Amino acid sequence: MPAERILTRNVGRPDSTALASYEANGGYQALRKAVGSMTPDGLTEEVKKSGLRGRGGAGFPTGLKWSFMPKEVDPKRPHYFLINADESEPGTFKDRLLMEKDPHLVLEGTLLGAYAIRASVAYIYIRGEFVHATQVLERAIEEAVAKRYAGKNILGGAWSCELVVHRGAGAYICGEETALMSSLEGDRGYPRLKPPFPAASGVWKCPTTINNVETVANVPFIVERGADWFQSVGKAPKNTGPKLYCLSGHVRRPGVYEAPLGLPMKELIHELGGGMLHADRPLKAVIPGGSSVPVLRADECDVDLDFDSLMAKGTMLGSAGIMVMDASTCMVAAMARIAHFYYHESCGQCTPCREGCGWLERILNRIEGGKGLQQDLDLLLSISDNIMGNTICALGDAAAMPTISFVKKFRDEFQHHVDHKSCLTGTLALQGVR
Amino acid sequence: MSFDAAFQGRVDAIVARYPQPKAAMLPVLWEVQKAKGHIDTESEAWVANRLGVSPAQVHGCVTFYTMYKQRPSGRHHIQVCTTLSCMLRGSDELVAHLEKRLNVRVGETTHDGRFSLVRVECLGSCDTAPMFQLNDDYHENLTLEKVDRLLESLT
Numbered sequence: 001m002p003a004e005r006i007l008t009r010n011v012g013r014p015d016s017t018a019l020a021s022y023e024a025n026g027g028y029q030a031l032r033k034a035v036g037s038m039t040p041d042g043l044t045e046e047v048k049k050s051g052l053r054g055r056g057g058a059g060f061p062t063g064l065k066w067s068f069m070p071k072e073v074d075p076k077r078p079h080y081f082l083i084n085a086d087e088s089e090p091g092t093f094k095d096r097l098l099m100e101k102d103p104h105l106v107l108e109g110t111l112l113g114a115y116a117i118r119a120s121v122a123y124i125y126i127r128g129e130f131v132h133a134t135q136v137l138e139r140a141i142e143e144a145v146a147k148r149y150a151g152k153n154i155l156g157g158a159w160s161c162e163l164v165v166h167r168g169a170g171a172y173i174c175g176e177e178t179a180l181m182s183s184l185e186g187d188r189g190y191p192r193l194k195p196p197f198p199a200a201s202g203v204w205k206c207p208t209t210i211n212n213v214e215t216v217a218n219v220p221f222i223v224e225r226g227a228d229w230f231q232s233v234g235k236a237p238k239n240t241g242p243k244l245y246c247l248s249g250h251v252r253r254p255g256v257y258e259a260p261l262g263l264p265m266k267e268l269i270h271e272l273g274g275g276m277l278h279a280d281r282p283l284k285a286v287i288p289g290g291s292s293v294p295v296l297r298a299d300e301c302d303v304d305l306d307f308d309s310l311m312a313k314g315t316m317l318g319s320a321g322i323m324v325m326d327a328s329t330c331m332v333a334a335m336a337r338i339a340h341f342y343y344h345e346s347c348g349q350c351t352p353c354r355e356g357c358g359w360l361e362r363i364l365n366r367i368e369g370g371k372g373l374q375q376d377l378d379l380l381l382s383i384s385d386n387i388m389g390n391t392i393c394a395l396g397d398a399a400a401m402p403t404i405s406f407v408k409k410f411r412d413e414f415q416h417h418v419d420h421k422s423c424l425t426g427t428l429a430l431q432g433v434r
Numbered sequence: 435m436s437f438d439a440a441f442q443g444r445v446d447a448i449v450a451r452y453p454q455p456k457a458a459m460l461p462v463l464w465e466v467q468k469a470k471g472h473i474d475t476e477s478e479a480w481v482a483n484r485l486g487v488s489p490a491q492v493h494g495c496v497t498f499y500t501m502y503k504q505r506p507s508g509r510h511h512i513q514v515c516t517t518l519s520c521m522l523r524g525s526d527e528l529v530a531h532l533e534k535r536l537n538v539r540v541g542e543t544t545h546d547g548r549f550s551l552v553r554v555e556c557l558g559s560c561d562t563a564p565m566f567q568l569n570d571d572y573h574e575n576l577t578l579e580k581v582d583r584l585l586e587s588l589t
Contacts, residue, residue: 172555185454187456323560341517
């Protein structure tokens with residue numbers, strides 16, 4: 001029997017974006033319960049007990065993050081709650097689904113988080129390309145304010161919280177939490193050194209918490225059904241709750257699939273995803289968590305999709321963007337394209353990332369184009385090693401980690417390019433090499 | 435350089451949403467681009483003055499965020515996603531087809547000003563690859579035939 005759909009229960013319902021439809025399905029009851037009968041610290045404690053971990057990529061425990069906020073609000077330093085809706089990690093498209101199809105679930109989760117950390121404003125930072133989702137959210141906010149779920153004196157009580165959608169303008173880096181704060185302040189999206197951590201000094205130097213869209217979408221269910229219920233979904237104690245998996249690449253039915261954390265990768269690809277796109281092209285490799293995590297070879301894909309199982313395989317769940325590559329994929333071409341992404345998106349502050357990502361891309365294109373030198377393979381590893389850990393934020397690491405894994409796990413294929421000045425027979429070369 | 439009263443009213447409402455005027459940078463630049471089609475130096479100066487920052491601060495943002503246009507684009511601005519998942523599903527063929535069909539190279543605008551073509555990075559629509567964004571709208575699960583039909587329907 002397929003598991004109950006939790007996060008996507010309203011997706012596919014008629015008028016799923018309308019407040020009346022959301023209310024008819026029990027919507028905003030969690031907010032009513034929390035504001036009516038829970039203290040902010042009680043709510044934080046419940047989320048801590050649930051084991052909810054951030055769904056944006058790092059998997060940090062959400063309740064613990066909330067607990068870092070000051071317990072009292074200094075009127076001169078109001079608390080800010082920021083929702084990271086800058087979904088930009090290649091292979092990831094789950095938050096867009098939630099925002100476009102169930103905006104009130106996102107808003108209810110946002111309000112609950114804001115209540116827990118004692119914020120009176122929440123900014124939803126959404127990537128600029130999501131014009132449609134922006135419009136859906138803005139309409140939903142108007143509806144919520146009109147019914148006193150948001151805005152002044154929520155549900156007739158003392159607490160007020162304004163919701164504002166803030167649209168980015170095309171910069172992957174703004175999904176990094178400190179870059180997001182820089183961008184929100186009206187600057188270039190430059191990441192900042194930590195410490196200070198956002199809870200101590202975040203946006204406008206005020207205490208700030210930043211959560212991903214899918215993360216807060218879990219909170220109404222934790223409030224409604226309790227932490228023990230949440231612990232019963234997925235793999236307790238550390239990989240709990242429902243999860244949205246983004247499946248793309250060479251599969252017959254790409255899409256967003258919901259399952260309890262710990263879904264076996266093979267089940268996602270071969271059952272939910274309908275199997276490989278072409279019957280005669282077997283699985284070659286999978287990137288399990290968005291393009292910044294290490295790749296898995298086909299023989300390593302017998303793994304559950306959760307934080308700790310993937311960590312044990314030397315990779316990460318990341319943003320749960322599962323990118324499937326079949327036997328026709330040239331791994332040098334695939335890696336060159338990934339490197340191009342990070343070179344394009346590097347903000348340029350730190351030399352190892354700014355120069356290193358471009359260097360990686362040029363060498364990969366050289367190898368792909370049949371002009372690779374023998375020393376290039378080790379050079380890719382040594383550049384990656386010099387980027388890792390030597391930058392303000394993790395964007396450089398996000399280019400280095402896949403590079404290292406591609407070169408190490410598909411070394412024969414890289415070597416073939418150097419030796420024969422061509423791709424492996426049966427694989428498709430990169431077109432339009434820049 | 436001036437904007438009409440309705441525009442300035444919209445800007446005032448945006449600025450009011452933030453504790454500091456500078457934070458209105460991105461939404462105000464969006465308003466400028468919506469009104470003028472692109473953001474020129476004069477508009478940057480206007481925004482700088484309104485938000486109380488230097489023109490260099492505004493220009494720094496306009497040049498950092500890829501969706502702001504410093505010059506006019508075509509009436510139909512085609513932004514093809516070519517990141518990994520789209521590449522695996524044929525985005526490079528899509529780009530080649532569009533270049534041929536529109537008789538432009540990536541980064542160019544047709545002579546009649548109708549179409550401009552750019553490659554962009556992941557648009558978060560990997561399950562419907564290949565795809566492109568045409569002005570504000572996503573066009574997904576594209577085939578070359580679908581693209582031809584779409585182009586023919588545009589004026």
